[in-house]
Amino acid sequence: MDWFVCLLCRLDLVPISIHNAHAWAYFDPFIPSWNFDILKQAEFPVHLLPKPIQPNIIVGQTKFQWHSIIKPGIPVYVAIGDLQAMMYLALKDNPDAIVLNMGTSAQICQLTNIDQIPRKSQLTIQSYDYYPFRNNNNNNEYLLVAPSLNGGNVLQSFIGFIQSTIKCLTNIDLTPAEIWEKLFHQIPAMTDSKSDQFISIKPTLFGERHDLDSVFTVNISGGKHQPSIFQIINCLCVELIQNVFNMMPNALEMIRENFRKKLPTKILCTGSVISNNPIMQRSLSIVMKRILSNANGDDQNNVETSPLIDIEYVDKCDADVGCALFVVLSGTTE
Template sequence: MEKNILSIDIGTSSVKISIVAIHNDRSNSFEIKSQSKCYYDTKRIRANNLPSNHSQQNVQVIFETIDDALKCMEFNVRIDSITVCGQMHSCVLWNHRLFVDPFDPNNLRFDMISDNYDWTDGRCDENFLKTLPTPISFADKVSSGFGCASLFWLKRFQPHYIDQFDRCGTIMDWFVCLLCRLDIVPISIQNAHAWAYFDPIKPGWNLDILKQAEFPIHLLPKPFESNVIVGQTQFQWHSIIEPGIPVYIAIGDLQAMMHLALKDNPNAIVLNMGTSAQICRLLVDKDGTLRIPRKSQLPVQSYDYYPFKNNEYLLVAPSLNGGNVLQSFMGFLQSTVKCLTNNELTREEIWDKIFHKSPEEFSNHDDNDDNDQSDERFISIKPTLFGERHDLSSVFSVNITGAKQPSLFNVINCLCIELIQNVFNMMPNVCETIRNNFNQKISTKIICTGSVMANNPILQRSLLIVIKRILLNENKSENKNNDEITNLLTSSLIDIEYVDKCDADVGCALFLISQSTNDTGAMIRRMDVDRNLMLFINGRPLPASSSITLSTIQIRNRMNGQQIPLRIMARRVG
């Protein structure tokens, strides 16, 4: 017995869709039956007349890309449920009248939908952020690109524009509402936390604070646990989506990817590099004693705690600089080559030429860089092209010392090293763990996810250099030399695994189905419902008890017998 899940990842630059067959056994084994990936039209996804620090995406282009990706799917199975994940900080607004007319992919009213204000948006500068109230949550720092920050800015500077909308959510929430024709916008606790002004422990929005700050609280989506079914598809879309398919609440792409990455290695450190970069590790509150500190009280404010599932959290250093910096540099090389030679090279062709160079051509910035007196350290790069949330003033810079002229390969090598060094610097806790494990002869598992790391030998080599720097920084007093460190790096004490296929859409399906399966027989707390509604369990009316253990629930309207979704809070028994 297996469940076939259609899972969709609405990313920053592309849409990925998979059909994941999950076997209904204790192993939770799975098989990917079909996949497709379509990139946004780069010429249409963003408007050209925006200020350089504004980052918003055309929702019509996103929708058309989802449509194209669905067309590319090959399948011969019936879809049992749909899961959605994506860019969790994003914010899109729409008018409820959008879903009044029957669904027609060719005539969707995009004039009733705002752009998608994504996580890279920088319109909320430091001065603006200082005018915002402090959230009541362990995440008590607000950054530009967070959903609530974007709404604050729109309310203050474009009030007439925002007044035409009466709904908002992440781009994934909008898509879930589209599929199910929902009037109330459901948002997962994961994504609500990523918007700021949300307490995931309580859980709930900081409504009193937001009201006092004249925030448009009527727009806020309704938060739910990150494992509930919020509705059913209401229409036929191509041959793959039929009416009546259950749709789960949308979750964050980071949590989805981490669920897959940590599936067999819960104690591993995960380094992910996609458009951005993150270092993550899992924290489990086994006995209820974990107390998460406020971000403002952390000694280093470059990392965050993210809600994951049940009593688990993710400790995350989220850098805004990853594959996007390398892409920008490749774009610079493209334009330089065209300007000087009138020849056009694709970014793939440039990388191919770089990868085929011999390792010796990178030797001017190699493993000997721990020697502070080395005359080979003639180039340094600060790779924060897109700044960082904890340091809005951070910029990209290149510093060349001495008369020695660096080659293109020195620059690329240094850039890759410093990109990885930057994200490790944001998580001192991880660096300390690596050093402590190393000194105690305990193996450290590092899982590198994403095709950027898996397919780039320069980045892989750069990771080894950064780990060596971490170890040498601790062990200089012990006179450990380079050769000894290098030998230990290649031993089992530092276990590095590169995972090309750790797709968020696959992780999303596994995450939501595993949570749903684990909560079978959960204790459902009876909630207030309209007096015209009656609860049924397996066709029988629900007794008026305060709580009851359920295997299945359906809710019917007494007036016409129509089935409608039941939204509930669930807690595992025992």
């Protein structure tokens, strides 16, 4: 995206937003500057690094006609991070919400204000990190993010396994959409009862950034129980959500503390994997019951109807729309 900005504006020097610079690593977004001391010690060619700037800065103007849409002379902003753009759209009207995004991968995000963010290596818990977000009235805002490598990609792999098994045994070709449709019809029959507790799934098929050796496991205890494919997919969906929540202890404690104090917690769910999937939505309710199992207050069995847990599913939370709003509403700097 930074190359594309340079191409549109025919720039000689490459600008990069602090969003994207942070994603490259070896960058301190609080200063903001590259970690030149570390990079020089490693004999990295620091003269090749782009110049980090704030995410709402105009870096040039288009220099040529591009198709019939883009004309010369149109201001171009520095490229910003897609996660930050999407979170700006999600948090614009709900700055105190916890955002659960499930697309190909998954993330839990919270907006936070702190004087200075610690380096990743200094965090006691490596499953989350602070991402630079924006400067709001001279206050630096950051996103506390737990980024999981496991989301819709795990479900896609499992549905592919079911698809190939059916093909092998029956020579019937079912599309993923047809398989999901059959699963959806089983929702009324699936309950979070004791009969489901003999299935245990660790859903980290692709490992995690903080634990690359993590693997995908399925454990089924012996006895009379014979698990159905519906119980297994139900358990998988629950554990995918539980996994990403476990990566963000701050969010877990916030939910429990708010519940104990009778304060509402807003949870925004974005991404097609959860916003359009009733099994995943039901799984989130199960995870909420687990999280609140040790909290005092309302009956945890009524999480869906409790006014203290406000879960909203956002069907459209596109990064491109968030990017446009970010630069328009965050102010313009030349």
